[in-house]
Amino acid sequence: xxxxxxxxxxxxxxxxxxxxxxxxxLFFLGAILWTLLRSGLAGMSLQLFTAMTPPPxxxxxLLNAIYGxxxxxxIGILIGGPIGVLAGTYLAEYGRNARISGVIRFVNxxxxxxxxxxxGLFVYELLVVRMGHFSAIAGAVALAIIAIPVTVRTTEDxxxxxxxxxxxxxxxxxxxxxxxxxxxxxxxxxxGIVTGLLLAVARISGETAPLLFTALNNQFWSSNLAAxxxxxxxxxxxxxxSPYPNxxxxxxxxxxxxTMSILVLSIAARFVVSSLGxxxxx
Amino acid sequence: MNEEIPEPGRAPxxxxxxxxxxxxxxxxxGREEDGAPLTRQRADGGLNLKPSGRVSVPEEATQPxxxxxxxPVFSCRDVNVFYSGxxxxxxxxxxxxxxxxxxxxxxxxxxxxxxxxxxxxxNDTIAGARVTGHIHLDGRDIHDESVDVAQLRARIGMVxxxxxxxPKSIYDNVAYGPRIHGLARSRAHLDDIVCSSxxxxxxxxxxxxxxxxxxxxxxxxxxxRLCIARTIAVQxxxxxxxxxxxxxxxIATARIEDLIDELRESYAIVIVTHxxxxxxxxxxxxxxxxxxxxxxxxxxxxxxTNPRHRLTEDYITGRFG
Numbered sequence: 001x002x003x004x005x006x007x008x009x010x011x012x013x014x015x016x017x018x019x020x021x022x023x024x025x026l027f028f029l030g031a032i033l034w035t036l037l038r039s040g041l042a043g044m045s046l047q048l049f050t051a052m053t054p055p056p057x058x059x060x061x062l063l064n065a066i067y068g069x070x071x072x073x074x075i076g077i078l079i080g081g082p083i084g085v086l087a088g089t090y091l092a093e094y095g096r097n098a099r100i101s102g103v104i105r106f107v108n109x110x111x112x113x114x115x116x117x118x119x120g121l122f123v124y125e126l127l128v129v130r131m132g133h134f135s136a137i138a139g140a141v142a143l144a145i146i147a148i149p150v151t152v153r154t155t156e157d158x159x160x161x162x163x164x165x166x167x168x169x170x171x172x173x174x175x176x177x178x179x180x181x182x183x184x185x186x187x188x189x190x191x192g193i194v195t196g197l198l199l200a201v202a203r204i205s206g207e208t209a210p211l212l213f214t215a216l217n218n219q220f221w222s223s224n225l226a227a228x229x230x231x232x233x234x235x236x237x238x239x240x241x242s243p244y245p246n247x248x249x250x251x252x253x254x255x256x257x258x259t260m261s262i263l264v265l266s267i268a269a270r271f272v273v274s275s276l277g278x279x280x281x282x
Numbered sequence: 283m284n285e286e287i288p289e290p291g292r293a294p295x296x297x298x299x300x301x302x303x304x305x306x307x308x309x310x311x312g313r314e315e316d317g318a319p320l321t322r323q324r325a326d327g328g329l330n331l332k333p334s335g336r337v338s339v340p341e342e343a344t345q346p347x348x349x350x351x352x353x354p355v356f357s358c359r360d361v362n363v364f365y366s367g368x369x370x371x372x373x374x375x376x377x378x379x380x381x382x383x384x385x386x387x388x389x390x391x392x393x394x395x396x397x398x399x400x401x402x403x404x405n406d407t408i409a410g411a412r413v414t415g416h417i418h419l420d421g422r423d424i425h426d427e428s429v430d431v432a433q434l435r436a437r438i439g440m441v442x443x444x445x446x447x448x449p450k451s452i453y454d455n456v457a458y459g460p461r462i463h464g465l466a467r468s469r470a471h472l473d474d475i476v477c478s479s480x481x482x483x484x485x486x487x488x489x490x491x492x493x494x495x496x497x498x499x500x501x502x503x504x505x506x507r508l509c510i511a512r513t514i515a516v517q518x519x520x521x522x523x524x525x526x527x528x529x530x531x532x533i534a535t536a537r538i539e540d541l542i543d544e545l546r547e548s549y550a551i552v553i554v555t556h557x558x559x560x561x562x563x564x565x566x567x568x569x570x571x572x573x574x575x576x577x578x579x580x581x582x583x584x585x586x587t588n589p590r591h592r593l594t595e596d597y598i599t600g601r602f603g
Contacts, residue, residue, distance in 0.1 A: 097409045165446035169509070171407055173459045173516065174436030183458070188449045 033259075040256025043249040048257075052221055053235060056244040062254050064221045068229035069258075072136055072215060073205045075225075076143030080204075081197050083144075084151025091152065092159035093181055105156075112149040119145050120210035128214055136222075136229035139215025143204040150203055154196025158189040191273050198269040202262045208233035232258050348567075348580035351379040355520055355550045356401055361415035363396050363405060370396045374415075374576045376569060378520065383542060383551045385565030385582065387558060389597065392571040394554045398522050401552065402438040403431050420519070436463050439513030439549075443525040445505035447497035447512070452489050455497040455508055456480060459516035475515055483511035484541055503534025510541060514549075521545065523553040527560065539564050558598050562586050570594040 047061045054060025087104070095101040119142050127138040162185050170180040186193070216228040217238060232254045239251035350357075354377035363371035371393040378384050378401075386394040396405070403424060405411040417424050424434055436459070447455050456476045459465070466472035476493070480486040485507040489500070497508050506526060513521060523542070527535040542551060542564045555561050561568050562582060569579035570593070578585060578594045589595040 163446065165442055165444050166448060168404065168407070169440075169442060169446040169448065169512075170458075172402060172404060172435055172438075172440035172442075173462065173512070174432045174434070175458075175462050176432050179462055183462070184448050 036252070036256050036259060039249075039252040043253035044256070048250075048253055053219055053230060053239075053250070054246065055219075056242065056247060059246065060250070062232065062235065062250060062257070064218065064230040065232045065235040065254065066257065068136065068215065068218070068222070068231040069205060069233070071223075071225075072140045072143055072211070072229065072231060073201060075137070075140035076204050077147055077197065077201050079141065080144035080147030080200065081151055084148045084200070085155045085193060085197075087148070088152045088155025089159060089181060092156045093177065093185070108149045108152050111145075112153060115209070116146055116207050117209035117213075120213035123210065124213040131226070134214060134216035134228040136215055136225045136227065139211045139229065139231065140225075142210035142214045143207060146207060146210060147200040147204050150200040151196055154199065155189075155193055158192030158196060159185060161192065162188045191275075194272050195269045198265050198272065202265040202269075205265075206233060206258050206262060208237050212237070348578075349376045349569075349576070351377045351567075353380060354378055355380050355420060356552075357416075357418040357421075358397075358400070359416040361397065361400055361413065361417060363393070363400060363414075364412045365408065366410035370574055371400070372574045374571075376576055376579060378550055378552055379567065380550050381546060381548070382567065383546050383553060383565040385561035385568045386552065386554045386571060387556075387561050387568060387597070388571035388577075390556075391573075393574040394569075394571045395524055396574075397571070397576075398524055398552060398554050401520070401522055402435050402440055404435075404440070406431065436516055437519050439516065439518035439521040441506070441509050441513055441521065441523040441526045444529050445502055445509055447500070447505050447508050449496065449498060451494045452480075452497045452500070452508060453493040456511050456515050458512060463516055465516060479511040479515040480508075482514055482544070483507045484537060485511055501534075503530050503537060506530060506534070506538060507541065510538075510545075514545070518549065520550045520552065523551065525554050525556060528556060535560070558586070570597060572597070 045061075047059065048063075049061060049066065050063055051059070051061030052064050053062060087108075091101050091104060095104075123138050123142040123145065127141060128134055131138070166184060166188060167180055170184045171177075175183070211231055211234050215231055215234070217234045218228045218230040220230075222229050236251045236254045236258075239247035239254070242248065356376075356378035358377070359375045361371060361374045361376075362369060374393070374397055376397070386397065388394050399405045400413055400417060401419075401424075403413075405413055413425070419434070419437070422429070448458060450458070453476055456479050457466075457472055460472055460475050466475060477486065477490075480489065485504060488504060489508075497505065500508060506529075510521075510526075527538050530538065539560065542553065545551060546566075553561075553564065565582045567579065568582040568585040570577045570585065570589075570591070572593050578589060578591045580590075585594065586598060589598060595601075
């Protein structure tokens, strides 16, 4: 066999294998989405968004769970977002060459891939045990801890993408570094940072394990942050395991709602990138 | 303008310059040990040296000659720069005169940009960079502990090789400096500063109807003029330009050069350039750098028509570099 034919064969083989791997991955993704859509859409109704989670056997919706999820996600990102952005700013701007930065990056990467149930247990010890009961705020803190490493990483990456020439220009104008960061670097990296925050929201809005140990669940409407609160992931978890058909149906619909909101968030993130531009044009 | 430029070798008659010269001689780093007699010798007969005998020690002492000017805005003595221990600039002593353009030429990596970045302490921002020697701005050591580096940089404008407008509107780009330094008394005053800066940079007519559109949307030459407008908006004393035209086409380059010529009436300008034609066109003094050393500096006409050092001659005649 000539060398050329061999190369063609190897090329065809590589192409075929990578194509196959892609197809397998996409098949399962498609299968999950299809099952979700088929089963979830069956339970879609207005009642889903207006009624509370019902007792077994009677009709109801997911309003309290949706509300609880939104509240905890928002508080979680409000706590975790600023911490993550500021820590990312430190890594990219102030401590770029500091030895401690390497340690922070490493720990952050560990935290990024740490099982979220451990974060749940940590907050359980930190807040739930001391407060004596589960609470929405404990759930929000757990979500914040999960959001921090994601935000740190994306913020640092995005700030590093800002051209050095632009930073130099501001420095040479006689701007202090904080001024350069707030007036030049943040605006330039705005779309990237916002995208990172949106992806962090997407990440924490589907987390179940940390909420099991912190927010627990609530059959009823509650807006008390110091009390247990209903939330979609835990409701799905409980209802899907139950023997009652109406609960199972609600779990499917809840799963569809979460998936769709994450999809919308991801699309929004892409839209933010394209509308603000890669350089963050204002 | 040219009256202000002392003839090479005559400068040491000035008290201030002599102080600098004394410091150099006192430093006594081997090659300069016989600097004083040589300087004197060159003052009366140095110009008549034939090109043939120019490679050895006497030429090394060319550095002090013409390196000083009367009443300099910048006075630099024995400046060394190390990047992570590697020496990028060796014992450079050079003055920058007021209301004139000093061009710095030399092959890539010769230290001319490094020297430029010493003047506004931009080397401070590079990890592992170390600067030694004395750099005085208006007689004050810029490395003095009492000097606020941000305030220092506000007095020294810098234009970079690649146009680097901020991701802001044209107006906000020019208003950036006045805003961070609190130079504008009112909104109307800020408008004035922006307008006059853009006018001086020759950009006003082109952008006056779209001041709120992004500065990054301008063409390369316009962006560079925007950067110049941004620089002069804070009324610096010196403008440093690091190959400001290397990313521009010939027409845009010609516009920038005209602009440099106009700005020279108010500012001291130091320009690094790879184009010898540009150095000859825009500057009154030219300094030639080679491998981190200042080889020769003097009146631009003199350097280009009658270079004293063979390295300079080789470079400007295109034999290497």
